[in-house]
Amino acid sequence: MANQPAPGLRGAIVWAIVSYVPEAPFRVWLGDQHPTGEIADAQVFAQQVRHHGLDAEQTFLAKGKLRPILLLQDRPRRALREIVALRMVRLETLSEPRRASIRDQREPSLFHLPVRPAKYGLSKEVAIDLNALVRVHSSAILPRAVGRLDDNELRVVGQRLVEHLDIDLEPLLARLVEERLEALTGPGG
Amino acid sequence: MRARQVSANETRFPEPQVGEAIIVSKYAESRRKAVILHPDDFDLFERYRSIFAAREPYELRLTDTALAAHELGERGADEPDLDLESLERAL
Numbered sequence: 001m002a003n004q005p006a007p008g009l010r011g012a013i014v015w016a017i018v019s020y021v022p023e024a025p026f027r028v029w030l031g032d033q034h035p036t037g038e039i040a041d042a043q044v045f046a047q048q049v050r051h052h053g054l055d056a057e058q059t060f061l062a063k064g065k066l067r068p069i070l071l072l073q074d075r076p077r078r079a080l081r082e083i084v085a086l087r088m089v090r091l092e093t094l095s096e097p098r099r100a101s102i103r104d105q106r107e108p109s110l111f112h113l114p115v116r117p118a119k120y121g122l123s124k125e126v127a128i129d130l131n132a133l134v135r136v137h138s139s140a141i142l143p144r145a146v147g148r149l150d151d152n153e154l155r156v157v158g159q160r161l162v163e164h165l166d167i168d169l170e171p172l173l174a175r176l177v178e179e180r181l182e183a184l185t186g187p188g189g
Numbered sequence: 190m191r192a193r194q195v196s197a198n199e200t201r202f203p204e205p206q207v208g209e210a211i212i213v214s215k216y217a218e219s220r221r222k223a224v225i226l227h228p229d230d231f232d233l234f235e236r237y238r239s240i241f242a243a244r245e246p247y248e249l250r251l252t253d254t255a256l257a258a259h260e261l262g263e264r265g266a267d268e269p270d271l272d273l274e275s276l277e278r279a280l
Contacts, residue, residue, distance in 0.1 A: 015279040020263065065265050068275065089262035093269065098254040109255035123274040131251070131259045142279040164247050 009071045009083065011154045012145035013121055016136045018087060019064040029059040036061065068121075069136065070128050070149065070157070081139070086157070087132035088113070091125045102127050109164065111157055121146025128157060130164045190238065205230075 026045065028037040039045045048054040069085040089110070091099050102110045110127035113120050120126075149157065162169060205211045205227045213223040226234070261267035 015276055020265070063265075066271075066276070067265075067268070068272070087262055089258045090267040090272075091258075093261055093267055094254070094258060098257060101252075101254050102258070107252060107254050107258075109251060110258055117274070121275055121278055122272055124272045127258060129259055129262050131255065132262055142276075144279050146275050146278040166244065166246055168244060 008074060009145075010074045011149045011151075012071045013068055013088075013147040013149070014071060014145050015066060015142040016069050016085070017064050017140040018067055018069060018134055018136060019062050022060050022062040027061040029061055068126070068146065069134065071141075072158075072161075075138065078138075082135050082137055083141070085134050085136055086128050086130065086161075087134050088122075088126040089129045089132070091127060099125075108160055111153070111160070117147075119147055120149075130157070130160050133161075133165070 024039075024041040026039040026041075028039060030037045039048070045054070049056045068088050070088065072084045072086060075081075075083060091102060094102075101107055102112050103114075105112065107127070109130045111130065113122065113126050113128065115123060115125050117123055202213075202225055203211050205225050207227045207229050209227065210230070211225040212221050213225065214220060215222050258267070
């Protein structure tokens with residue numbers, strides 16, 4: 001099933017090619033016969049597009065890496081080929097006090113996964129980085145999931161992610177409470 | 190809202206009951222100068238404010254450890270080697 005991730009992706013730990021976020025100075029590929037171009041920042045690029053006829057679409061050179069990620073969405077229809085995921089971070093290069101803080105669940109941004117190959121499929125201690133939301137194309141994901149988070153773990157990750165993304169759920173929650181109250185107190189409730 | 194502490198010895202004011210707001214006014218009640226609340230009501234007001242006030246961006250709450258780990262991951266510097274055992278399972 002290469003390039004065809006199966007349904008049930010949500011919560012799966014998979015290996016995928018994950019691009020780093022491009023940052024200034026931006027490197028641009030200008031063709032085989034030309035050296036790589038460099039653009040100082042987004043404003044310089046915009047000015048060149050606006051005033052010097054540079055095409056707004058360029059081939060930007062960005063590094064990528066094969067690494068494990070946690071998939072956050074299912075794609076049962078396979079209508080959308082891009083999947084939102086969270087990148088994981090290995091803990092071994094962090095200092096011992098920092099690792100202890102993560103293991104003791106004192107870091108809401110870092111969801112700790114101990115070495116449990118049978119469950120998580122990883123032979124290194126990692127944490128899911130709630131600040132590292134990525135979007136990967138399904139063709140960039142290796143076909144077999146190596147591990148999976150259970151429903152409770154996913155619920156915790158989801159709740160923390162809402163906070164990390166500064167999403168205001170209060171209007172939604174208020175509406176749901178109102179609807180529930182109406183259902184309970186209305187005719188037939 | 191900032192809360193400023195003033196010693197009770199330094200000022201005279203009427204003592205409000207729970208659930209009562211005493212409005213100190215000027216110019217025959219046309220202008221409110223201050224409102225005095227019972228501490229319990231002020232605590233309730235603070236709780237409401239924490240629930241309904243504009244949220245602060247989560248970035249303001251990030252710890253040094255969260256930032257250090259994120260920075261390592263963002264540069265790929267968290268992986269001194271590849272977890273080949275795991276990668277093998279994925280193929």
